[in-house]
Amino acid sequence: MNAQRGIALVELLVAALIAALVLGSLTAVLTGLRRSDSVLSERALLQRDARLALERIAAMVEGSTRLMVPLEVTAGARDVLAVALPPGLDRNGDGYADADNDKNGIVDDDLPADETNDGGAGIIGIDDDGDGLADNGIAFTDNDENGTLGSAPVAPKKGADWIDAVVFYRVGSQLLERLPNIAPFNGNDYTVRPIADNVTAFSVTRVATGNRRLREVTVQLTLTGPGGETGSWSRRLRVGAR
Template identity: 35%
Template sequence: MRLAQAKRPSTRSEQGLSLVEVLLALAISAVLIAALGGVVGPTLNAWELAQRDNQLTREARFAVDRMTAAVRGTSLLVLPRADNPITVYSESVRDVLAVALDHTWDRDRDGFADADNDKDGRIDEDWGRDNNNDGQAGISGIDDDGDGAIDEGSLGDDDEDGMNNEDPRNGLDDDGDGSVDEDPSANMNGDGQPGVAGVDDDGDTLIDEGDPQDDDEDGAINEDWLDTVVYFLNGTTLMERLPDVGAADGTAFSESPIAENVSLFEVERLVPAPGDRALLVKIKLELATPEGDSILLESTARVGSVQ
């Protein structure tokens, strides 16, 4: 009886891969890696570019949304003003936006609007001759009339046109500069009486009692000024200025950057169509990075549409 001869182990398994096979495998791997690199590299670059674009869009959208909300929530557009027929430059298209603080804001939750400086339940009803109470002509630190000069004139010159208190709050363009009610005196409506002449403004049965500067007939004068929210450029940074909560006057405010790398900031006060009382503001904001990425956003909002 013959015993089956045991099979000898494969010499190939003992020896492993030959040098030629190893080199061939490495060559194939190199080709595959190079091919993948040609695909992965551009894909990663495209992903990074998309991420930068998305970030830029988010930054621009945040800033535009902030300004649009401020316009919709305000009772008064301060800047830009309407074009002045005697100037050779535009006042209706500017690189600044200023509005009255939203009357619904109550940041300290004390039950009174932040814009109700004297906490009497009424808002912006008793300005002084410096209507925003910041001790400067117009808005402190801002070129209100677009002539290249900042805070020129006296503190009673709210529109920086060289005249004081020449446009009372009566719904008329008293000084013929295209803007209405932009430069009142401490007697806001210019009638020479406390409050509205011949009217019991505060409901205490007395008529025209007190000082002519006491526009709400409450016994105090100039105690509820115009609180302004301002958007302006500091170099290529878009800034937001907000009145401080509980401010003693208009000099107390805080400024924060809301967009960087601004290449265009334009605010236009649109001329209403005949018979249309709605006042519209168009905002353009473009951001451009040093890498060459850019985004341009536009928004049009109606002043006071959520009041």
């Protein structure tokens, strides 16, 4: 009787040890699966955010008729992108393009000497020429901030219309869009909003197409999630493609 009880106890201990080993293995597998699922989820979220941001940028670039930044003379990548507000955009549905500031049915037909009508050289608050300084042209009529006035209209009319700039740039970990308000009173009447978070890099490169009528850029966006997952996405966009 005593021998039988001893054997049963040993068997119980062995079974408990085996169960502990199995449970430990299962715990390790489940932990790995959770970690893998977390990585995949973060990657999917980053991809979604990058796709939405690039699609927003594409809508503005491909709907526009004018690439403002990077300048034509810019070599290499920039950290800012600016285009003129697309002439087909009518956000309030009044029958006039948002970029038609004087409501005469023609967009950007009567520009002032300060083409963006914002009181700054180039686009106010933006480093147009990539020299590390914003608004450092020789005057507010230095429309590309390059130190000359050659791009300003020789004889502006009433100057009742102006180029409404849409600007994309990164501040910290956010990619921002600067968009003119509906019916702006001048070029300083705009709203800035984030279109992507977790951004670690934003670069824009002007593409040499060999055709002066074509304006193309390559936009690259890099996002890094809280868990350390990183991804880069890029698109080549042509001004006026839509």
